[in-house]
Amino acid sequence: MDVPETRELAYFVAVAEELHFGRAAQRLGMAQPPLSRAIARLERRMGVQLLARTSRSVRLTGAGQVFLTESRKALDAVTASVRRAQRAARTDPKLTLAMKPNGDAGLLESILQHYRRDPDAVAIEVIVCGIGEQAPMLRDGRADVAFLTAPYDDLAGFDTEPLLTQDQMAVLPRAHRLAGRAALTLADLAGEPLPRWPGDEADATDGRQPEVRDISQVMQLVALGQVVAVLPESVRRRAWPDVACVPLLDAPPTTVVFAWPERTTSRAVAALIRAGAEAAEVAGAGAVRRGEIGYQDTLT
Amino acid sequence: MDVPETRELAYFVAVAEELHFGRAAQRLGMAQPPLSRAIARLERRMGVQLLARTSRSVRLTGAGQVFLTESRKALDAVTASVRRAQRAARTDPKLTLAMKPNGDAGLLESILQHYRRDPDAVAIEVIVCGIGEQAPMLRDGRADVAFLTAPYDDLAGFDTEPLLTQDQMAVLPRAHRLAGRAALTLADLAGEPLPRWPGDEADATDGRQPEVRDISQVMQLVALGQVVAVLPESVRRRAWPDVACVPLLDAPPTTVVFAWPERTTSRAVAALIRAGAEAAEVAGAGAVRRGEIGYQDTLT
DNA sequence: GCACATCCATACCCGCAAGGTATCGTTCGA
DNA sequence: TCGAACGATACCTTGCGGGTATGGATGTGC
Numbered sequence: 270m271d272v273p274e275t276r277e278l279a280y281f282v283a284v285a286e287e288l289h290f291g292r293a294a295q296r297l298g299m300a301q302p303p304l305s306r307a308i309a310r311l312e313r314r315m316g317v318q319l320l321a322r323t324s325r326s327v328r329l330t331g332a333g334q335v336f337l338t339e340s341r342k343a344l345d346a347v348t349a350s351v352r353r354a355q356r357a358a359r360t361d362p363k364l365t366l367a368m369k370p371n372g373d374a375g376l377l378e379s380i381l382q383h384y385r386r387d388p389d390a391v392a393i394e395v396i397v398c399g400i401g402e403q404a405p406m407l408r409d410g411r412a413d414v415a416f417l418t419a420p421y422d423d424l425a426g427f428d429t430e431p432l433l434t435q436d437q438m439a440v441l442p443r444a445h446r447l448a449g450r451a452a453l454t455l456a457d458l459a460g461e462p463l464p465r466w467p468g469d470e471a472d473a474t475d476g477r478q479p480e481v482r483d484i485s486q487v488m489q490l491v492a493l494g495q496v497v498a499v500l501p502e503s504v505r506r507r508a509w510p511d512v513a514c515v516p517l518l519d520a521p522p523t524t525v526v527f528a529w530p531e532r533t534t535s536r537a538v539a540a541l542i543r544a545g546a547e548a549a550e551v552a553g554a555g556a557v558r559r560g561e562i563g564y565q566d567t568l569t
Numbered sequence: 570m571d572v573p574e575t576r577e578l579a580y581f582v583a584v585a586e587e588l589h590f591g592r593a594a595q596r597l598g599m600a601q602p603p604l605s606r607a608i609a610r611l612e613r614r615m616g617v618q619l620l621a622r623t624s625r626s627v628r629l630t631g632a633g634q635v636f637l638t639e640s641r642k643a644l645d646a647v648t649a650s651v652r653r654a655q656r657a658a659r660t661d662p663k664l665t666l667a668m669k670p671n672g673d674a675g676l677l678e679s680i681l682q683h684y685r686r687d688p689d690a691v692a693i694e695v696i697v698c699g700i701g702e703q704a705p706m707l708r709d710g711r712a713d714v715a716f717l718t719a720p721y722d723d724l725a726g727f728d729t730e731p732l733l734t735q736d737q738m739a740v741l742p743r744a745h746r747l748a749g750r751a752a753l754t755l756a757d758l759a760g761e762p763l764p765r766w767p768g769d770e771a772d773a774t775d776g777r778q779p780e781v782r783d784i785s786q787v788m789q790l791v792a793l794g795q796v797v798a799v800l801p802e803s804v805r806r807r808a809w810p811d812v813a814c815v816p817l818l819d820a821p822p823t824t825v826v827f828a829w830p831e832r833t834t835s836r837a838v839a840a841l842i843r844a845g846a847e848a849a850e851v852a853g854a855g856a857v858r859r860g861e862i863g864y865q866d867t868l869t
Numbered sequence: 870g871c872a873c874a875t876c877c878a879t880a881c882c883c884g885c886a887a888g889g890t891a892t893c894g895t896t897c898g899a
Numbered sequence: 900t901c902g903a904a905c906g907a908t909a910c911c912t913t914g915c916g917g918g919t920a921t922g923g924a925t926g927t928g929c
Contacts, residue, residue, distance in 0.1 A: 272647050274574045276887095290906060303888045305906060315651055317658040324895040324906055332658035338832070339650030346646040347572050350639030351615055358617040358632035425831030426726060531725030532638070576916095590877060603917045605877060624877055624924040872929090879922070887915095893908070899901090 275347055277311050278340040281319065284308055285337045288327045345408045349530070352410025363392040364537050367403040367412035370483050374433050374503040374525045376548055377416075384544035389536040399482060400466060407528060413538055418501075419524045427528040430542050432549040437520035438505070440491050440498040441513045448513035455519055461497045464490055488512060575647055577611050578640040581619065584608055585637045588627045645709045649830070652710030657835075663692040664837050667703040667712035670783050674733050674803040674825045676848055677716075684844035689836040699782055700766060707828060713838055718801075719824045727828040730842050732849040737820035738805070740791050740798040741813045748813035755819050761797045764790060788812060 283293040284304065294301040312319050319333035329337065356365075368377070377395070384390050398406060403415035404422055417424060419431075439458060441448045447457055464481040481487050488509040490496045501523045505514050527545045529538050583593040584604065594601040612619050619633035629637065656665075668677070677695070684690050698706060703715035704722055717724060719731075739758060741748045747757055764781040781787050788809040790796045801823045805814050827845045829838050 272575050272579075272644070273651065274576060275572050275647075276574060278647070278650070279572075291904090299887095300889055301905085302890085302907075302909095306908090307887080309907085315655060317654050319654065322906065325897065325904075327906085330658070332654045335657040336650055336654035338834075339646070339653050343643065343646035343650045344572070346639070346643035347575075347578070350578070350636055350643045351573065353639050354617050354619065354632045354636035355615060357635040358630070423832065425728060428725060532723070534638075591875090599916095600918055601876085602878075602880095602919085606879090607916080609878085622877065625875070625926060627877085870929100872927100874927080875925085877922105877924085880920085881918105882920105883916105883918080885914105885916090887913090889910105889912080891909085891911105893906105895904100895906090897902105897904085899903100 271314065273311055273314070275344065277307060278344055280304060280307050281311060282337065282340050282344065284320065284327065285329055285333060285340075288329070290327065345405075349408065349410035353530075356410070356413065361392070362537065363394055364414060364535075364541060365394050365396055365412045366541075367396050367398050367406045367415040369400045369403060369416070370397060371504065371507060372403070372416040372418065372525070374435065374501065375506070376432055376525065376545070379548040379551065380541075380545050383547045384541055387540040387544060389540035390544075391537045393541070404528075407530060410530075413533075413535070414527060414529045414541055417526050417528045419526055420521065421523065422528075424526070424528060426531060428531050428533070429529075430527040430545055432525045432527060432545055433503075434522050434524045435501045435503055436522050437499050437501055437517050439515045439517050440487070440500055440504070440508065441515060442491055442494040442497075443511045443513050444494065445497065445513070447515065450515055452516045452518050455499075455517065458497060458499070458517075462495065464496045464498055571614065573611055573614070575644065577607060578644055580604060580607050581611060582637065582640050582644065584620065584627070585629055585633060585640075588629070590627065642708075645705075649708065649710030653830075656710070656713070661692070662837065663694055664714060664835075664841060665694045665696055665712045666841075667696050667698050667706045667715040669700045669703060669716070670697060671804065671807060672703070672716040672718065672825070674735065674801065675806070676732055676825065676845070679848040679851065680841070680845050683847045684841055687840040687844060689840035691837045693841070704828075707830060710830075713833075713835070714827060714829045714841055717826050717828045719826055720821065721823065722828075724826070724828060726831060728831050728833070729829075730827040730845055732825045732827060732845055733803075734822050734824045735801045735803055736822050737799050737801055737817050739815045739817050740787070740800055740804070740808065741815060742791055742794040742797075743811045743813050744794065745797065745813065747815065750815055752816045752818050755799075755817065758797060758799070758817075762795065764796045764798055 280293075280297065283297050284290060287293040287296065290305055290308075291301050294304040297304065308320065317332045317336070318330055319336055321328040321330050356362075373380075381393065384393070396406070396412060401422070403412070403417055404427075406412040407415045407427060416432075417427075417429070419429075439447070439453050447453055450457075464487050466481065481490065484500075484504060484507050487496070487498045487500070488507070491498055491512045492509055499517060499520055508514055527542055529542070533539075580593075580597065583597050584590060587593040587596065590601050590605055590608075594604040597604065608620065617632045617636070618630055619636055621628040621630050656662075673680075681693065684693070696706070696712060701722070703712070703717055704727075706712040707715045707727060716732075717727075717729070719729075739747070739753050747753055750757075764787050766781065781790065784800075784804060784807050787796070787798045787800070788807070791798055791812045792809055799817060799820055808814055827842055829842070833839075
């Protein structure tokens with residue numbers, strides 16, 4: 270078939286998200302009837318039923334579910350194409366780097382020092398965004414490079430450069446029964462309340478733990494004794510005085526990576542990646558040691 | 570800005586490829602003036618100059634170059650969204666597997682045997698396409714899974730599962746001065762004419778070697794003494810009697826991988842990947858041995 | 870050096886499809 | 900059983916995408 274227009278994809282996504290033509294139309298700033306017709310026409314041209322409608326309700330079919338995720342990807346790609354072209358047109362070129370608070374595991378300063386020595390370097394704007402927002406920013410072109418954390422962030426669709434791998438630790442209230450242990454395993458934490466991160470759909474329905482947006486909120490909740498947390502070692506430097514950090518022997522290590530859109534050809538991005546690799550190498554040789562120094566700073 | 574419509578992206582791609590409004594309009598089946606206007610409007614809304622025009626010629630600006638590759642990606646994503654939804658709507662579900670001739674390194678049969686035992690298995694249609702066409706087929710949704718070869722194929726944008734790593738060998742005319750050697754290095758082959766693969770832009774300008782589309786053509790050219798080739802070991806089984814295969818000590822090993830669109834959630838695809846991993850494991854333990862059996866078949 | 874060909878832009882016109890309003894038919898809940 | 904909610908249908912309007920004719924600029928050949 271002839272390809273659908275961007276507008277039709279946006280219409281479908283709105284309806285699929287609202288599962289309600291009236292609300293979707295409102296969100297799109299248009300009336301309901303043309304929206305109904307547009308979706309019907311889209312289905313007819315695709316030869317696929319995307320929505321199962323009764324006169325009272327709307328439901329996604331299997332194909333509709335697939336088309337929803339694919340349409341989101343396609344729309345991201347379209348907006349990204351514009352953003353990247355606009356970025357490339359800047360006479361005053363700069364790179365936008367997205368990170369969540371503490372998302373660089375302390376590497377950023379060193380990376381930028383390396384970067385500035387590179388002849389391909391341009392100005393860098395660092396955008397500190399919410400947890401889990403870096404990947405969307407990269408996907409739709411608002412950022413050129415981002416710090417992501419494997420295995421928590423979805424790295425699909427990006428090229429990546431691993432920078433620093435760290436073990437995780439348990440963060441407990443000072444008074445917690447396990448706080449005195451020299452080391453713990455995940456089994457020891459079974460049944461303990463954990464903070465809920467945004468975008469975590471899995472337990473959205475079960476006994477609602479408080480949702481947290483950054484490390485300080487976690488620390489606050491731990492200090493109050495409401496949750497225990499599992500966090501990378503580098504967070505020790507941000508630990509509050511009345512919480513205890515205990516090594517976790519069997520938690521999967523996390524890796525801070527540089528991520529950027531696949532097949533990027535920008536020299537400025539390449540230079541930044543190089544700088545990241547260099548900085549990681551320097552720091553990495555003594556990664557554990559650096560961690561330990563971190564502990565010292567906090568604990569003594 | 571408001572996002573561009575699919576149609577506008579297609580228009581731009583046509584003009585950017587032809588660098589000529591008249592021909593692009595012809596290709597699009599429309600008149601030239603509305604095309605000029607559409608592009609001008611697109612540039613105005615984006616706030617970016619994509620094309621440098623004189624009254625006699627058209628050239629891509631830097632931003633235009635970026636926008637061209639990004640637009641192609643976006644258009645692929647849009648057509649893929651339709652194809653995948655249509656695929657998902659089939660009452661008779663099936664998977665489409667793209668491969669070039671010999672692209673499975675002999676694994677396919679075993680993989681399918683494993684696959685059929687899986688409860689999530691559906692029918693599999695194997696499409697044998699030209700060399701280098703698997704990735705585009707995957708990108709625009711014509712295929713669900715493909716055999717690709719690292720490091721030659723561009724794996725960006727796909728999830729992959731390595732199946733089989735093989736060393737490469739030199740394929741020479743029987744009468745070639747190096748044909749008798751027990752082993753060779755890449756340095757030995759310096760200056761020898763190599764076949765040109767489609768999509769190989771690098772040497773498109775230099776002394777034009779014959780372009781080849783499949784293994785038999787390579788064998789034909791080697792047998793004629795026109796080229797020497799560097800190919801994976803598994804090709805020995807396809808070697809012609811009057812060519813010699815000599816191990817190459819320092820050529821990079823190639824890996825046959827399963828590739829599929831990132832973030833795929835289909836159970837049928839997951840089952841096929843599992844089958845591939847199992848078949849590779851079974852074969853992989855004896856990968857070298859299997860290769861040797863292949864040699865025997867061909868050489869004795 | 871002038872005339873002509875080439876090629877993109879502009880001017881102007883037209884038809885259709887996208888969008889709006891009014892209303893219908895169905896279904897669920899009070 | 901009646902009314903409210905909600906998607907579909909009917910019908911109208913208009914703006915925009917596309918067509919033709921032509922202009923303006925720039926190489927090119929005689």
